[in-house]
Amino acid sequence: MVEMTPCDGGFALRLAGRDVLRHVPESLAISLACGAPEVTMVRGNFRLLDAPVAAGPLSRAEAEGAGRMVLSSADDTARLAVVLDGARLTLTALSPHDRITVDFALEDGDVLWGGGEQMSYLALNGRNFPIWTSEPGVGREPGTHLTDQASADGSFAGGDYWTTNYPEPTVLCSGGWAISLANAEYAELDARQPGILRVHVWSGEVIIDLFEGTPAELTRQLGERFGPRQPLPEWGIGGAVVGLKQGDASFERLEHLLEAGAAISGLWCEDWVGVRETSFGRRLFWDWQWNAQRYPDLPLRIAALKQRGIRFLGYVNPYLAVDGPLYPEAAAKGYFARCLDSDEPYAVDFGEFYAGVVDFTNPEAAAWFAEEVIGKRMLDFGLDGWMADFGEYLPTDLRLFDGDPMQEHNRWPVRWAEVNARAVASRGRTGDVLWFMRAGHTGVSVHCPLLWAGDQSVDFSRHDGIGTVITAALSSGLVGNAFSHSDVGGYTSLFGNVRSEELMLRWYELGAFSPVFRTHEGNRPDDNLQIDSNDTLIAGFVRWSRVHAALAPYVQHLVTEAQANGLPAQRALFLHYPKDAETFTIQDQFLYGADMLVAPVIEQGAEARRVYLPGEGAWRHLWSGRDYAPGWHDVEAPIGAPPVFYRPASAFAHIFESLAA
Structure with missing residues (x-):
């Protein structure tokens, strides 16, 4: 009242x-x-x-x-x-x-x-x-x-x-x-x-x-x-989505992972549109259609993978490179935001190349992008998902078809999400296509089924490393977003900062207990370890991809729960224990639904960590089967056994127990 x-x-x-x-x-x-x-x-x-x-x-x-x-x-x-x-x-x-x-x-x-x-x-x-x-x-x-x-x-x-x-x-x-x-x-x-x-x-x-x-x-x-949350497709939670961007060679690498026993539900090749080498690293060519030179026979390969239960995912963002073939078509139709002092398209500097801003305040431009770009060139082509990148770059010194850019700037990710959702709905495929965004504002969750936590550094740093993706999932889950995940392995590698084997293995552990387990090669793939760089990383990926796949029935329960009551899959502890002030500031562990608690290892060199178990009654340690009372505990956490607990009385206890077998 x-x-x-x-x-x-x-x-x-x-x-x-x-x-x-x-x-x-x-x-x-x-x-x-x-x-x-x-x-x-x-x-x-x-x-x-x-x-x-x-x-x-x-x-x-x-x-x-x-x-x-x-x-x-x-x-x-x-x-x-x-x-x-x-x-x-x-x-x-x-x-x-x-x-x-x-x-x-x-x-x-x-x-x-x-x-x-x-x-x-x-x-x-x-x-x-x-x-x-x-x-x-x-x-x-x-x-x-x-x-x-x-x-x-x-x-x-x-x-x-x-x-x-x-x-x-x-x-x-x-x-x-x-x-x-x-x-x-x-x-x-x-x-x-x-x-x-x-x-x-x-x-x-x-x-x-x-x-x-x-x-x-x-x-x-x-x-x-x-507004209501979008569901995740069942296929997207039934195994790992492998991110590779080595052109046609990506398919051979995928086969090696499958032969090793990995559980894989999707192949994500963001470079399906071609690449552009810059000082930042390997960027994509921002023209959203198949690059046949980099991926020969892609339609046949997509169809063959789908017959084996593996979907193909790509990449798109709401800008068009000025040197790409789609740019003049959009410019001729007047679909770009314009300069303040002329009718010329406004060009944004994205670091060694420029791109036009498709003006989604223009209904015709939004409809064109949804149908001609995402609909025909992506969905009809055979893509079953994509990274819907960016959305946060709208400058304030331009002219829009309608509205003030100072007011539209924060709305832009929501407009971008709406364009993607519109394209998916036009093909009757809402709930079957796995697409994900990093940008957002109020209302983005109505359109976007899945967040990813953005471009973390490939390290354990406090404010930009592996641990930040936990905070991202917990905070976004409070404001309507049911599902979040991250680039397993991190993304940004600059100034000599590169992935370690330890980081990769720890990120596998975190990714396995996320609704979607998706790897990324990063901005400088040639400088960094990849999931198939050595036998240890391959074995780790195989194991944790299979853990993720085994959890699919439980994750599907969380998807259904999110649709019914709005609770996210990964939850801050205080959502279930609101009278326990100890839970109010814990941001490095989470409840995975009500029945499982995950405390990922996010400190370099750590082989144990402090864990808080809330509520009343025992929590069972996943790997040892030992029961722990509520409260603070120092828990052993060698690589391969991060602290994970579950409620013994859970209806899903048999699934949890199988993970330790």
């Missing part, structure tokens, strides 16, 4: 049995300002600056009927309407101001989660999180060698703890409430000041939906708000 009532010369907003917003003359919770934004983008890395001029304090309040207050400054130059309609709070500037800041009140012990897909921190307390989709960065920790090298050219490509492909202005509180903004403009979720969650939005109107309940109930309600 949400209530807004006048009090003490102001008003109070009551939610979950407490005043979460209290604006009174001696403690003003809402303020207005006028902004002066400056946006800089270099290859998908953004810096946003502002020089706001604050309005006078909103020290006066007048009730204008039930659920409506008007706040104003003493000189009446700043005015704001506050309206509560059901569980939706709308704040609208009645004066010419375009910045609104709202301070929500926190109680001692409150822990905040949300912000979309966060890589570094599951709990938001003590930090500020800008909401602006972008490249996450390389290293993501200023002051470290890798991050500083990546940013040395002035591109801020190193990133920081808050940079993410998928930010979202949604926050859940352990106190039993949540807020979710309907705004797509730049925003900040600032929890640096004790006792306050400050929400700052670059807009003259802010719309906030309010929720109350346990964390699991809030997750379900948010899922309902965003």
